[in-house]
Amino acid sequence: MQSLTGRSRIVVNKKMNFMEKLYLPAVMGGLMITIRHLFRRKVTVSYPEQTRPFSPVYRGMHVLKRDENGAERCTACGLCAVACPAEAITMEAAERKKGEERLYREEKYAKVYEINMLRCIFCGLCEEACPKESIFLTNRITPADYKRENFVYGKDRLVEPFDPSKRVDVSERQTTQVKEFKKHKEYTHNRLF
Amino acid sequence: MIHYLFYFLSFLAIFSALMVVLVKNPVHSVLYLIVTLFSIAGHYVLLNAQFLAAVHVIVYAGAIMVLFLFVLMLLNLNVETESHKSSWLKFMAVLSGGLFLLVLTASVKGSEKIHGVISGGSETGMIKTLGNTLFGEFMLPFEISSLLFLIAMVGAVMLGKKETQ
């Protein structure tokens, strides 16, 4: 078969001639290659002081968004759990009581929402499946831990803080079409209650 | 001071030589033999024969004993696997050992008459004198012994070679 890249070479088991049998020229060649690396730019990133640039759409730890009023957007529809190829998401739904409108945006909400970060493959399909703009992946890294139980993230660690200044900004991750859609306040999706 | 060193080395040599025979574990036995060889090398140094001492250590302790140890480690002999000797064999061993002792004692007793064999100056063991003697006075025996070694080497290679049809 013809090589497309031209980089492959056909192996020939030919006898070595005297110069090749000496090995010393080959050893010298190898030494020259390694010594050249001595003066090359180092690729190490001294991590805590320097960090590598993150992509704006880096798929890290999840966040459960609140709306502008601070009500949780999740309605526990379960589409994310269905979409998840790693079966990492589980949830338990509950009905919103009277007087809880400030806490939960929809009439049904997730009482328990858990993501097992050891199972999660950070593919972002949950984000795509969500009809309520509730779950997003962020550029935060899921920290390491000593215990397996600690990798099951509940709502305490997934829902973003109530304080508007500490909210997680996900606008970078949304396409122009989504942003355009969000301008139309006549749709119920975009209305504030 | 040199006397004390001599006594210490002699004690070490004889003690470890005895231990070579007395210890059960063959690997320990070889290690004691190495100690013996070292103390003998020490004696050579005391006699101002540094070349002999160095060659002794390199050849015996450094090469031959390593090969001994090599084989013993591979065989992994221990007390359990040691074959039981019959009492007839033991008797013969004691008898031949006794005979050997007799011969040794006789030869040592005979050599008492030639006392005072003091080395001819402190230069005897040095490389220059040694080389001059070996390649001058004893040229022929020296070359013959080297030929002997060559023959042994060729024989070893012949034995070690794979048989080809």
Next chain:
Amino acid sequence: MELSYLIYKAILVASVLGVSLLVAMYSTYAERKVAAFLQDRIGPNRAGIFGILQPLADGIKMFMKEEIIPDVSNKVLFILGPSLAMITACMTSAVIPWATDIAVNGKNYALQVTDVNIGILYVFGVVSIGVYGVMIGGWASNNKYSLLGAIRASSQMISYEIAMGLAVISVVMMTGTLSLREIVTQQHGFHWNVFYQPLAFVVFIVCAFAECNRTPFDLPECETELVGGYHTEYSSMKLGFYLFAEYVNMFISSAIISSVFFGGYNFPYMHELNLSQNMLAAVGCLVFFAKISFFIFFFMWIRWTLPRFRYDQLMNLGWKILLPLALINIFITGIIMAINNNFAF
């Protein structure tokens, strides 16, 4: 034996030992740094500025580690192994001349622990017993990997010692002496042996790599096949001793290579500079250490360039290539010397 002589010897022994241990300590650091640089990394840089305290941190770690002696192992021999490796590694430095004589209060003091007239043979003797540390340790561990490592070490050492000895013989034939001090003195200025005996030098340096168990000949501790080789069962400072002995050995063989083939403390135009005696000794010592550092770097450089040999390749190289080469070299040297002696050109 007067007191000043004893003090001078004591100081010399202590400083040689101290320097070789210090150099070995920083060789571990240099090894990691060189490895990192050759692989486009930075290497240890957290302990102190540029990671200069890294060897100290490693040493503390070694001491703090749990000491494990396998239950079935022979305890005495298990402890004897690393001690022997360390002792023999440190013993070799006794015959190396570090610089020309220095004068203190009008008296000449040689910067060499002892000038035995069989210097090179002494080195070979100590090196040849150095293998016992590895063998005893490997056997006493009662572990098949350790035993295999020990056996590999012993056969490798014996095989390469012969070629090494024969390579040196051609140098000895030229210089006519076994004393390292005289060999170095004869190479004054730029008359380095490497220019007269390049083949002997190549054979010698390859054998030196094998004797130090350095890559590409590190089969006794070959990780991919034998876990850790002879020191699989070792932990804590006993393991430290084995690793440290390797670096001391590397330092000493660099010193031997530079003094036998690269003129030791000699440097070109050393007598034209009109330096005072002590200055000359100081500069010579610095030059010697520069040469040693280069060879230590060369050891590491090779390590990160060449892959490990296979066992049969190792034996073939030793017996079928290096040994005949060394013999041919002796033969050629002999012929040339005979021609030079009989027909003065």
